[in-house]
Amino acid sequence: MYEAAQFRPWLGIGVVVVSFAAAFLEGVGLGLLLPIIEITQSSSPTDADGLLGLFVRFYERFGIPFTLEYLIVSLGAVMFLRFALSFVGGWLRAILGVSYQRELRERLFDSLMYGPVDYIDEVGSDDLLNSFITETNRAAGIVMATFNITEIVLRGGVYLILATLLSPVLTAVAVVSLTVSTLLVRYVLEPAYAVGDEVANVNDELQTVSQASLQGARDVRLFNMREEFVDRMHESLDRYVTSNVRLRRNQAALQNLNQFANVIVVFGLVYAGFRMTSLSIARLGVFLFAIFRLSPVVNQINNRLYTLDGQLPHLVRVRDRLESLAERDAPATGGDQSIRTVRRVDFDDVSFSYDSGERVLDDVSFSVERGETVALVGPSGAGKSTVIALLGRLQAPDAGEIRADGTPIGDLDVREWRERLAVVRQDPFLFDGTLRENVSVGNRNASDRAVERACETAQVTEFLPELPDGYGTELGEDGVRLSGGQKQRVAIARALLKDADVLVLDEATSELDSNIEQTVYEGIRSLESEYATVSIAHRLSTVDDADRIYTLVDGSVTEVGTHDQLLASDGTYAELYATQS
Ligand SMILES: Nc1ncnc2c1ncn2[C@@H]1O[C@H](COP(=O)(O)OP(=O)(O)OP(=O)(O)O)[C@@H](O)[C@H]1O
Numbered sequence: 077m078y079e080a081a082q083f084r085p086w087l088g089i090g091v092v093v094v095s096f097a098a099a100f101l102e103g104v105g106l107g108l109l110l111p112i113i114e115i116t117q118s119s120s121p122t123d124a125d126g127l128l129g130l131f132v133r134f135y136e137r138f139g140i141p142f143t144l145e146y147l148i149v150s151l152g153a154v155m156f157l158r159f160a161l162s163f164v165g166g167w168l169r170a171i172l173g174v175s176y177q178r179e180l181r182e183r184l185f186d187s188l189m190y191g192p193v194d195y196i197d198e199v200g201s202d203d204l205l206n207s208f209i210t211e212t213n214r215a216a217g218i219v220m221a222t223f224n225i226t227e228i229v230l231r232g233g234v235y236l237i238l239a240t241l242l243s244p245v246l247t248a249v250a251v252v253s254l255t256v257s258t259l260l261v262r263y264v265l266e267p268a269y270a271v272g273d274e275v276a277n278v279n280d281e282l283q284t285v286s287q288a289s290l291q292g293a294r295d296v297r298l299f300n301m302r303e304e305f306v307d308r309m310h311e312s313l314d315r316y317v318t319s320n321v322r323l324r325r326n327q328a329a330l331q332n333l334n335q336f337a338n339v340i341v342v343f344g345l346v347y348a349g350f351r352m353t354s355l356s357i358a359r360l361g362v363f364l365f366a367i368f369r370l371s372p373v374v375n376q377i378n379n380r381l382y383t384l385d386g387q388l389p390h391l392v393r394v395r396d397r398l399e400s401l402a403e404r405d406a407p408a409t410g411g412d413q414s415i416r417t418v419r420r421v422d423f424d425d426v427s428f429s430y431d432s433g434e435r436v437l438d439d440v441s442f443s444v445e446r447g448e449t450v451a452l453v454g455p456s457g458a459g460k461s462t463v464i465a466l467l468g469r470l471q472a473p474d475a476g477e478i479r480a481d482g483t484p485i486g487d488l489d490v491r492e493w494r495e496r497l498a499v500v501r502q503d504p505f506l507f508d509g510t511l512r513e514n515v516s517v518g519n520r521n522a523s524d525r526a527v528e529r530a531c532e533t534a535q536v537t538e539f540l541p542e543l544p545d546g547y548g549t550e551l552g553e554d555g556v557r558l559s560g561g562q563k564q565r566v567a568i569a570r571a572l573l574k575d576a577d578v579l580v581l582d583e584a585t586s587e588l589d590s591n592i593e594q595t596v597y598e599g600i601r602s603l604e605s606e607y608a609t610v611s612i613a614h615r616l617s618t619v620d621d622a623d624r625i626y627t628l629v630d631g632s633v634t635e636v637g638t639h640d641q642l643l644a645s646d647g648t649y650a651e652l653y654a655t656q657s
Pocket of ligand 1: 197
């Protein structure tokens with residue numbers, strides 16, 4: 077809360093000042109009722125003292141006639157100003173709240189973009205999306221509510237001062253009674269934070285179920301999971317209804333119990349005012365009016381605090397996410413050395429473990445130069461894709477060094493280093509846009525001719541006539557309108573369009589038939605650009621002409637050589653090759 081209040085302090089102070097001025101004018105307006113009632117009862121209140129005397133002297137000082145008409149016009153003017161200021165206060169509060177929401181969303185998004193990818197894997201895109209959309213929204217509501225409470229408190233303060241000026245003893249009785257009744261009501265109700273936490277949990281679950289069922293729409297049907305998802309969704313919706321109704325029911329109970337308690341207190345004061353004090357009708361009337369205005373203020377504060385308590389879990393979650401992200405070292409940051417071109421890449425005794433602690437790479441060494449192709453082969457789970465993650469600085473090695481032309485890649489400017497890499501991942505992601513937009517993601521300034529050339533090499537042109545709008549065809553979310561092999565070819569085309577030095581192919585053609593695969597590789601070999609190529613393939617026939625083949629088993633390089641050398645040495649490679657022949 078402290079941090080939220082610190083956001084844009086000057087705007088916050090502005091809201092408080094405006095609220096204070098509005099509250100003051102409310103007090104003045106209420107106070108003006110006193111001379112208005114007095115003047116209707118006696119013709120010469122000019123010798124009055126106390127609050128009434130204050131008004132009389134003020135009017136004398138500015139030479140305004142102290143008549144009923146002038147008093148009523150003054151009351152109208154004061155009230156106009158008071159509500160105008162309230163409007164400005166509400167406006168400023170909205171600016172503050174919505175800007176705070178923007179700030180949280182910006183910080184969260186930027187931290188996610190520049191933070192480590194494994195945080196996204198760990199928390200899940202569904203929960204992060206929920207934080208980004210819903211929780212930041214509620215968090216902004218907290219800021220607005222906090223300043224709203226400040227305004228109400230100030231207004232309540234003015235009523236109290238006015239009531240104290242008129243009757244200190246009755247005011248003390250009123251304050252004690254209102255406080256006791258408020259605390260009693262709060263004590264009876266369950267804490268809002270617990271219910272709010274349940275609401276936040278259910279929101280997470282709703283996001284998870286809806287995202288999984290939409291993104292996995294095909295698998296959900298093919299694996300007959302529809303009933304399972306429908307049940308999960310219905311159950312989550314039930315929990316959503318129960319927790320939300322509970323929160324709102326408690327709010328309604330709080331409001332009505334408070335109002336009831338306040339009515340009783342005010343009735344008691346009316347009785348006490350008439351029976352036990354000698355206040356004039358005008359003073360007692362204005363006093364009761366002030367208390368009457370004060371009791372909904374107490375109500376409102378109570379209600380707002382309860383709502384605030386219920387929304388706090390959302391802000392806490394967003395804060396937790398931001399803190400966790402700040403605590404993580406992002407391997408992508410750091411390094412500022414410039415790099416324009418790369419001739420050679422070396423892996424030197426590189427070891428790496430994910431958070432689970434198990435060693436995935438163990439002293440892996442290999443090198444590749446421009447004009448060469450090296451292949452990484454080995455059983456599933458051996459660590460081949462992890463090598464690519466390290467190369468792209470999505471992860472950083474725990475030990476050993478990866479160097480580009482002798483410089484550790486961690487010392488390089490990460491943007492420039494990634495400019496030198498053209499990676500076709502095992503499971504490439506296509507963006508929701510046209511074919512042209514997808515091919516040019518790594519080189520936005522590429523000419524149409526360059527896009528077409530990359531598509532020719534990657535054999536995208538083979539299925540281009542089938543696309544309704546050619547290069548302008550919308551590919552849908554994650555290229556849903558393409559086959560697996562077509563998606564792979566788009567991913568290869570976009571890698572080739574980059575002006576890179578190191579080409580990384582991670583199972584890049586696994587879904588292509590042999591003919592097209594062959595044509596793609598021939599096309600790449602005939603390109604003018606001389607790549608240092610790192611190729612990963614399960615189908616060994618696609619890498620048998622590599623300059624060097626490294627066999628990776630359980631995270632270690634167990635053998636290295638050309639296809640013929642490895643066959644002759646009769647090791648793991650020869651075994652794998654035999655099973656595929
Ligand atoms: N993000 C991750 N977090 C934790 N462990 C991971 C992560 N990615 C991969 N692993 C683990 O690291 C090991 C190596 O995975 P990797 O994907 O590098 O293997 P691979 O040789 O490319 O396998 P495949 O040929 O099946 O693609 C596996 O045991 C896998 O479970």
